Amino acid sequence: MKIAVMGAGAMGAMVGGRLAKAGNQVWLVDVWKDHVEKMQRDGLLLETSEGVQTLPVSATTRAMDVRDQGGYMDLVIIFVKGLYTEQAIQDAKVFIHDDTYVLTVQNGVGNADILAKYVPPERVLMGTTLAAAILLGPGHVRDSTAGSPFTQIMPLHGEITPDVQRIVETLQGAGLEAEATPEAETAIWKKLVVNCCTCGIGTITRLSCGQVCEEPDGAALVSEVIREVCAVANAKGLHLDYKENLEHFFAVYRSSTHYASMVQDAKKKAQTEVETITGAVVREGKRLGVPTPVNTTIYHLIRMISSHYNDQMY
Numbered sequence: 001m002k003i004a005v006m007g008a009g010a011m012g013a014m015v016g017g018r019l020a021k022a023g024n025q026v027w028l029v030d031v032w033k034d035h036v037e038k039m040q041r042d043g044l045l046l047e048t049s050e051g052v053q054t055l056p057v058s059a060t061t062r063a064m065d066v067r068d069q070g071g072y073m074d075l076v077i078i079f080v081k082g083l084y085t086e087q088a089i090q091d092a093k094v095f096i097h098d099d100t101y102v103l104t105v106q107n108g109v110g111n112a113d114i115l116a117k118y119v120p121p122e123r124v125l126m127g128t129t130l131a132a133a134i135l136l137g138p139g140h141v142r143d144s145t146a147g148s149p150f151t152q153i154m155p156l157h158g159e160i161t162p163d164v165q166r167i168v169e170t171l172q173g174a175g176l177e178a179e180a181t182p183e184a185e186t187a188i189w190k191k192l193v194v195n196c197c198t199c200g201i202g203t204i205t206r207l208s209c210g211q212v213c214e215e216p217d218g219a220a221l222v223s224e225v226i227r228e229v230c231a232v233a234n235a236k237g238l239h240l241d242y243k244e245n246l247e248h249f250f251a252v253y254r255s256s257t258h259y260a261s262m263v264q265d266a267k268k269k270a271q272t273e274v275e276t277i278t279g280a281v282v283r284e285g286k287r288l289g290v291p292t293p294v295n296t297t298i299y300h301l302i303r304m305i306s307s308h309y310n311d312q313m314y
């Protein structure tokens with residue numbers, strides 16, 4: 001399969017590397033020049049539980065190179081952070097034709113709707129993944145998936161077709177446990193529950209996931225955040241049980257020393273995915289008439305923090 005990955009950071013390089021290793025024709029597109037040049041020169045150093053390997057990969061900063069040298073793609077996977085999704089799909093348009101599918105398993109909600117502004121909605125695949133990765137430096141990525149790397153996808157509109165199944169098989173062939181299921185939207189919101197807690201509360205307090213759980217004030221906030229996200233999901237017709245998600249969160253994160261990606265972005269004074277994570281809950285809540293006071297407060301605080309990194313006293 002001919003596949004272009006837009007955003008070859010941690011996840012894009014790991015998934016793209018795995019797909020290349022499995023024999024697909026993969027293009028890695030990223031705006032980070034040093035990273036792309038390192039991959040062009042020395043290949044991609046990919047660490048997985050199966051071993052460490054240097055893979056020759058096609059990498060570029062210019063989407064047009066993909067079209068010129070590879071033609072149109074069968075599949076485009078968007079792995080930029082949510083705030084760059086619109087730019088990434090606009091750039092990718094040059095190698096997308098009528099039969100191309102575009103897949104997002106980015107965190108958060110709303111990326112698929114952005115893609116559907118540029119690609120027919122039945123060609124947009126959305127989902128979520130429990131796989132994880134860390135970019136250790138230019139051209140060097142580690143698959144940091146703990147436990148089951150479960151990826152669930154579905155078309156934004158329409159049926160799960162044999163084409164979609166073929167894409168799932170391609171992911172499976174690359175060692176990514178995947179399925180196509182109409183439950184993928186529920187799975188996206190289940191992960192959103194987690195992200196709203198770990199990213200939302202973590203970014204304001206600068207605490208790890210485990211510290212947020214252990215702290216009684218953190219635990220109280222987690223409970224309210226989850227209650228609200230579940231209420232919004234329920235209003236959308238998705239089955240998300242508050243108690244079940246609360247118990248799941250504490251069971252998984254109570255002893256986690258991990259700092260959520262948004263906490264790490266804030267440390268780097270980078271822009272965050274708050275719009276597609278907490279912001280998405282706030283907007284959907286408003287649209288559906290479900291109050292989200294705690295998430296709304298967190299949303300505004302994170303927006304203030306990230307737009308004033310250089311004005312803060314410490």
Ligand code: NAD
Pocket residue numbers: 006007008009010011012029030031032079080081082084087088091105106107108129130131132133134135261273
């Ligand atoms: P990352 O920051 O490591 O990688 C994103 C890459 O996109 C960067 O290398 C950046 O240079 C590049 N980029 C930005 N704008 C671009 C553009 N217009 N065109 C091409 N490249 C561009 O991020 P990540 O951790 O890989 O996360 C990607 C997505 O996957 C996010 O939505 C994240 O929440 C989600 N996610 C991450 C993990 C993880 O373990 N890292 C796990 C699950 C989901």
